[in-house]
Amino acid sequence: MINTERLLDNFLELVSIDSVSFHEREVVDFLYERLRLVETKGLKITIDDAGEKIGGDSGNLIVSIPGEESYPTIAFNAHLDTVEPGKGIIPRINDDVIRSDGDTILGADDKVGVSAILEMALTLLEKGESHPPVKLIFTVAEEKGLLGAKNLDPQLIKADQVFVLDSVGTVGEIIVKAPYQNSIFVKFKGKAAHSGINPETGVNSIKAAALAISNLDLGRIDDETTANVGVIKGGSAINVVPELTEIKAEVRSLSESGLENKTKTMIKSFKSGSIEVGTDIDIEVIREYNGFDLQKDDEIVKVCSEAVRSIGLKSSLRSTGGGSDTSVFNSKGMSAVALGVGYLNPHTTDESIATAELINASKLAQAIVMTVSKK
Ligand SMILES: [Zn+2]
Structure with a gap:
């Protein structure tokens, strides 16, 4: 059985430690200390070099717990970073x-x-019973485009x-x-000119971008596909024909x-905006x-369903429109699933978790x- 009191204490302490993306060091130290206290032969704790690669203060934390080699190696993953506002979090328990x-979040x-x-x-x-080799993969910078997971060393995280x-x-x-996801970065390059003195020598990049975007179908495209233009940046001053306009867009689809x-359609539209106004692109x-x-x-889904049933809960299979480290593991050729862990309203100041769900999440891992x- 898990120790629910220790679980709750550790959770409250963990959320009280600031760890917005690229600043996960203190949480890594906390976990390192907690795990180091358990004396086990062969336990290996590694902090990889992802932090240096992505400009964070810590790499991913990978823990390797040796087990019976006849079983498949299994890995558990969670990410250490949070979004903002995530500094100075004070957790309060009310009605469980x-x-x-x-x-804050x-x-x-x-x-x-x-x-x-x-x-x-x-x-x-602590129990010392026979179990499969288990790896714990705690990633950094998940909230910043899954950067920690993308920089994991495949050799270090090998698992079935x-x-x-x-x-x-x-x-x-x-x-x-x-879903699959593409990011699309577009630069419309026009020509600067004084807008009052000689506008006819300028080429307006904002106009090209605007024409392109106005012809795009965005939002939910069909059952499987969504599209978004999320960032637009252009121009330098009110009296200058804007030379450069940049767009960041994305497409996601289950197929x-x-x-x-959808990516092709968007590119076509960006190109025709550019042609119409005469910018480079x-x-x-x-x-x-x-x-x-x-x-x-x-196999992995069968294992999950069986484990859910064994702790007296009902299992259900569903899809998501969001990305997570699960997608990176699958892209690296590993078999990975994401599991509901019961938190509500993530990325908002209304975020919450019922203590019963926290306990269930840990029971499920076990x-x-x-x-x-x-x-
Ligand atoms: Zn998350």
């Missing part, structure tokens, strides 16, 4: 629900996952199955389907062909991550280890 005092996204995994690991290390404890939804919800088709498309689509008969041990 934990919230912040109101001026709570950071349950994803400290619920972090503390649930920590408690599972501490219990596992990855369970990502980081999703809205109650404990028991298994996320088996997630790769849906993603590619620079377009860069970046595949942020690949989607995944697991079936209920896939049940997954036990389910794999029985196979």
Whole structure:
């Protein structure tokens, strides 16, 4: 059994430690200390070099707990960083629900996952029963385009199955389907000129961008695909024909062909805006991550469903429109699912978690280890 009091204490302490993206060092130190206290032969704790690569103060924390080699190696993942406003969080418990005092987020996204995994690991290390090799992958900068996960060393995190404890939804919800995502960066390059003296020698890049965007279909395109223009930046002064205008846009789709088709349509529109006004154009498309689509008969999904049932909860399979580290693991060729951990209203000052869900999340992690041990 897990120690629910220790779980709750660690969660409250973890959310009280500031860890906005790129500043996860203190949380890494906290986890390092907690895990170091448990004396186990062969326990390996590594902090990788992702921090240096992405400009953060810490790398990803990877813990390797040796186990019976006859079982598959399983990994648990949660991310250490939070969004803003995430400094000086004061957690309060009211009617068995934990919230912040109101001026900040709570950071349950994803400290619920972090503390649930920590408690599972501490219990596992204390009990000394036979279990599979287990890896804990605590990532940095998830909220900044999954940067920590993208910079993980594949050798260090080798595992047959990855369970990502980081999703809205109650404990028991298994996320088996997630979208592909492209980012599109566009630069319209016109020509500057004084707008009052010689506007006819200028080429207006804002006009090109505006024409392009006004012809775009954005938002929910169909059941599978969404599109957005999220950032536009252009011009330098009110009396100058704007030379440079930049756009940041994205497309997500549950199908790769849906993603590619919508991306092509958007590029076509950007190009025609540029042609109409006579600007140069620079377009860069970046595949942020690949989607995944697991079936209920896939081994990892069977393990999750069985583990959920074993702790007396109901399992359900669903899809998401959001990206998470799960997508990166799947893109790296690993089998990964995301699991609902019960937090509500993430990224807002109304964020909360019921203590019962926090406990369920940790029980589920433990049940997954036990389910794999029985196979
Ligand atoms: Zn998260």
